[in-house]
Amino acid sequence: MAILMKFAIRTLWIWALLLPLEIFSQGRTGLSEQELKAAALNQMVHFARWPSDAFADPTSPLIIGIYGEDPFGSLMDDLVEGEAASGHPIKVVRCFTPEAAAACHAVYVRGSDRRAADRLVHVLSGKSVLTVCDDESITAAGAIVGLTVRNNRIHILVNLDAARRAKVTLSSKLLRLAEIVKE
Amino acid sequence: MLVISGVTSFAPAAEVPVSELREFSLEQLMGLEVTSVSRKPEPFVSTAGAVAVLTGEDISQTGARTFADALRYAPGMQVARVDGRTWAVTARGFNASESNKLLVLMDGRTVYTPLFSGVFWDLQNTFFPDLDHIEVIRGPGATMWGANAVNGVVSITTKDARYTQGGLVTIGGGDEERAFGGVRYGGEIPGKLFYRVYAQSFYRDDLVNGDETGTGSDWRVTQGGFRIDSVGVEDGSGFTIQGDYYHGSIGDNIVQKSPITGGNILARLNRELSDRMEFTTQAYFDYVSRTVYKLYGEDRRTYDLDTQLRLTPFEHHEIVTGMAFRTSDDHTVTGGSTSFSPQSRRMTTGSAFVQDEMRWHDGRYGLIVGSKVEYNEGSGLDFQPSIRGALRNRDSTLWAAVSRAVRTPSRFDEDVRAGNPVRPSRIGNPDVDAETVLAYELGYRAQPASSFTWDLSLYYNDYDRLRSIERSLTAPSQRIEGNELLAETYGAEFSAKWQPVRRWRLQASYTYLGEKFHLAAGSTDPTGGQSEFNDPKHVATLRSSVQITHGLEWDFSVRYVSSLPHPAQSAYVEGDTKITYRVGGGWEFSLVGQNLFDKAHAEFGDSSISVVQVQRSFYGSVTWQF
Numbered sequence: 001m002a003i004l005m006k007f008a009i010r011t012l013w014i015w016a017l018l019l020p021l022e023i024f025s026q027g028r029t030g031l032s033e034q035e036l037k038a039a040a041l042n043q044m045v046h047f048a049r050w051p052s053d054a055f056a057d058p059t060s061p062l063i064i065g066i067y068g069e070d071p072f073g074s075l076m077d078d079l080v081e082g083e084a085a086s087g088h089p090i091k092v093v094r095c096f097t098p099e100a101a102a103a104c105h106a107v108y109v110r111g112s113d114r115r116a117a118d119r120l121v122h123v124l125s126g127k128s129v130l131t132v133c134d135d136e137s138i139t140a141a142g143a144i145v146g147l148t149v150r151n152n153r154i155h156i157l158v159n160l161d162a163a164r165r166a167k168v169t170l171s172s173k174l175l176r177l178a179e180i181v182k183e
Numbered sequence: 184m185l186v187i188s189g190v191t192s193f194a195p196a197a198e199v200p201v202s203e204l205r206e207f208s209l210e211q212l213m214g215l216e217v218t219s220v221s222r223k224p225e226p227f228v229s230t231a232g233a234v235a236v237l238t239g240e241d242i243s244q245t246g247a248r249t250f251a252d253a254l255r256y257a258p259g260m261q262v263a264r265v266d267g268r269t270w271a272v273t274a275r276g277f278n279a280s281e282s283n284k285l286l287v288l289m290d291g292r293t294v295y296t297p298l299f300s301g302v303f304w305d306l307q308n309t310f311f312p313d314l315d316h317i318e319v320i321r322g323p324g325a326t327m328w329g330a331n332a333v334n335g336v337v338s339i340t341t342k343d344a345r346y347t348q349g350g351l352v353t354i355g356g357g358d359e360e361r362a363f364g365g366v367r368y369g370g371e372i373p374g375k376l377f378y379r380v381y382a383q384s385f386y387r388d389d390l391v392n393g394d395e396t397g398t399g400s401d402w403r404v405t406q407g408g409f410r411i412d413s414v415g416v417e418d419g420s421g422f423t424i425q426g427d428y429y430h431g432s433i434g435d436n437i438v439q440k441s442p443i444t445g446g447n448i449l450a451r452l453n454r455e456l457s458d459r460m461e462f463t464t465q466a467y468f469d470y471v472s473r474t475v476y477k478l479y480g481e482d483r484r485t486y487d488l489d490t491q492l493r494l495t496p497f498e499h500h501e502i503v504t505g506m507a508f509r510t511s512d513d514h515t516v517t518g519g520s521t522s523f524s525p526q527s528r529r530m531t532t533g534s535a536f537v538q539d540e541m542r543w544h545d546g547r548y549g550l551i552v553g554s555k556v557e558y559n560e561g562s563g564l565d566f567q568p569s570i571r572g573a574l575r576n577r578d579s580t581l582w583a584a585v586s587r588a589v590r591t592p593s594r595f596d597e598d599v600r601a602g603n604p605v606r607p608s609r610i611g612n613p614d615v616d617a618e619t620v621l622a623y624e625l626g627y628r629a630q631p632a633s634s635f636t637w638d639l640s641l642y643y644n645d646y647d648r649l650r651s652i653e654r655s656l657t658a659p660s661q662r663i664e665g666n667e668l669l670a671e672t673y674g675a676e677f678s679a680k681w682q683p684v685r686r687w688r689l690q691a692s693y694t695y696l697g698e699k700f701h702l703a704a705g706s707t708d709p710t711g712g713q714s715e716f717n718d719p720k721h722v723a724t725l726r727s728s729v730q731i732t733h734g735l736e737w738d739f740s741v742r743y744v745s746s747l748p749h750p751a752q753s754a755y756v757e758g759d760t761k762i763t764y765r766v767g768g769g770w771e772f773s774l775v776g777q778n779l780f781d782k783a784h785a786e787f788g789d790s791s792i793s794v795v796q797v798q799r800s801f802y803g804s805v806t807w808q809f
Contacts (some may be wrong), residue, residue, distance in 0.1 A: 023459075035204060043207075047209070096345045115769075122767050137730065141734070146400075150218050154215070
């Protein structure tokens with residue numbers, strides 16, 4: 001019993017110390033990095049053109065793959081719901097092997113697992129897949145698009161050599177907004 | 184005991200509707216300011232506890248090839264290598280070659296042995312490329328994790344099999360890490376499950392005595408295992424089955440090699456019963472057969488069943504409740520000087536817990552209240568309650584907690600017979616009680632800029648009924664285990680991460696520890712409890728990771744440990760470094776230097792010649808992923 005009393009008293013004491021610390025301001029409403037990147041990824045596929053053999057027919061889906069760990073949760077699925085690019089309904093899938101990623105039109109990969117990202121870029125090199133990575137150095141190493149944050153804003157990088165190899169054409173509008181990186 | 188720790192919680196951020204997000208053009212998106220790092224506030228900032236996470240990448244960067252060495256760079260951890268096979272590992276004091284206040288789990292399976300209530304670190308290995316992260320919780324974790332989580336919990340998690348697809352081969356060697364190699368292959372049955380299998384082997388050189396003669400503690404282990412994860416496991420409805428088997432031997436300077444063998448198999452099932460209810464159950468079997476320098480040994484079989492229900496019955500409340508049951512059967516062997524009576528014993532524990540996590544104002548105010556009730560035959564019924572509060576802001580959290588935890592008596596405490604088998608000089612005491620702690624914690628963590636985070640924790644721990652060695656009433660020359668030691672410890676732990684430029688990351692930590700020990704009135708312990716603790720007052724670490732060019736990375740880590748009191752050990756500074764070169768196509772080459780500043784140094788002992796020294800060492804390795 002004594003121990004419970006001691007416990008209760010010291011708890012109250014700590015809370016008495018804490019409560020005056022009401023110095024915390026209200027959390028700001030805003031967009032997170034992942035929300036901005038998801039929205040940018042959704043926009044990105046409208047600025048790319050794939051070779052004609054990339055789609056079975058004019059209404060077959062345009063598939064965006066999230067490779068490995070998914071930073072977006074259900075956000076990406078919600079964003080593309082009902083969306084279409086040039087008549088192709090957009091669909092989001094998760095993939096965990098480079099082979100599965102090769103079956104997508106666009107693939108988003110996080111650079112945090114560098115080993116996995118490097119290997120993916122290597123396997124997809126020359127295939128008509130728009131690789132989008134959140135790491136600049138992976139873009140320089142062969143991913144087509146880099147989606148990074150610079151000065152608290154989304155920054156887009158494009159590797160034209162990689163795009164050429166993949167036979168994916170990027171619109172001039174995207175190229176105007178993006179920084180071109182060399183391999 | 185299951186995968187979710189009570190202290191990690193997220194505050195939901197104010198959300199922008201998806202329809203609005205969709206309307207932004209790419210140009211507009213690029214003009215918007217990023218206001219938080221992720222949709223949920225970063226776990227780092229919102230966590231209401233002294234928690235640090237070492238990612239697989241962090242561990243790889245230190246060049247560590249054992250868990251104990253990797254933990255040297257976790258903020259607030261104390262790690263000292265005692266001899267070839269033994270590491271003293273703890274948080275917040277009480278370090279000893281058989282430290283007993285830190286609970287350690289691997290993928291939800293406890294690796295804390297009831298033999299001496301500590302961890303055989305030499306038995307704990309896994310295939311490091313498949314390691315996901317190590318979560319280090321300082322302070323009591325008993326409400327969620329159960330008895331013996333007195334000063335902290337270390338939870339080691341390997342990757343879900345879906346993230347280890349394809350093949351990986353690694354091979355390497357050096358002057359201390361003589362040779363090691365491993366292979367893993369991961370595949371899938373599409374739409375059903377992911378799997379991987381691995382096998383690895385290593386041969387590690389012995390340590391040296393002060394006069395540079397070898398200690399003969401060279402060491403080899405071969406281990407294999409598998410893991411299967413069903414496709415739904417991450418979305419809340421699926422299963423995981425995994426297992427490992429190892430066999431090896433450890434040498435020492437007295438006798439020949441001591442064999443070690445062990446294995447485990449674990450199955451975990453989770454089901455989302457509804458939007459508001461999630462059910463997890465887990466069962467495992469673990470087998471260990473080993474001797475410790477041929478002095479004593481154990482054959483142990485552990486059966487564990489653990490069930491947990493997570494529900495959100497009302498707004499603002501998330502309730503987690505669970506029950507666990509464990510049976511541990513052992514058979515001890517003796518080399519003559521240390522034995523256990525009875526020689527074989529079954530220890531059974533049962534426990535139940537409930538915890539309510541409350542959140543108000545989008546998580547700005549949080550309160551976690553809960554308790555575990557645990558029954559074990561040694562000390563009876565133990566309550567382990569805790570209360571934890573948090574005030575959260577977008578980029579900072581202030582938290583405080585009060586908790587109680589116990590360390591239950593071990594086989595050693597109750598049943599040991601040390602010295603002459605006929606007239607032992609030290610005997611266990613079946614009547615010893617559980618050691619208890621009341622811990623008071625206060626912490627603050629913040630992310631003032633996206634490239635900078637820091638956290639500070641302060642604590643005061645009040646320990647009661649700690650283990651002491653009393654004079655036996657029946658035989659004056661004999662010592663018997665007692666509970667007459669008391670202690671208060673207090674300390675501060677600071678850590679910070681800073682990324683000044685994109686290619687350069689810095690991490691620093693500093694830990695201060697103060698301790699006061701005294702014996703209860705009437706105690707006849709002549710040692711003053713000195714065998715229970717041998718801790719440094721100050722520990723500091725600094726780590727730097729630079730990406731020189733794409734694919735070329737240089738990591739450097741320095742650690743300082745101040746002097747130890749008994750046996751006396753002088754302070755030391757050591758450094759580790761790693762250079763990694765990644766070539767396209769899945770090839771990776773690395774070169775590691777460990778303990779660079781001295782040819783050899785002791786970490787846990789006096790300065791006599793017989794004290795074991797850790798040597799400077801180098802190794803190289805090649806990894807190919809296909």
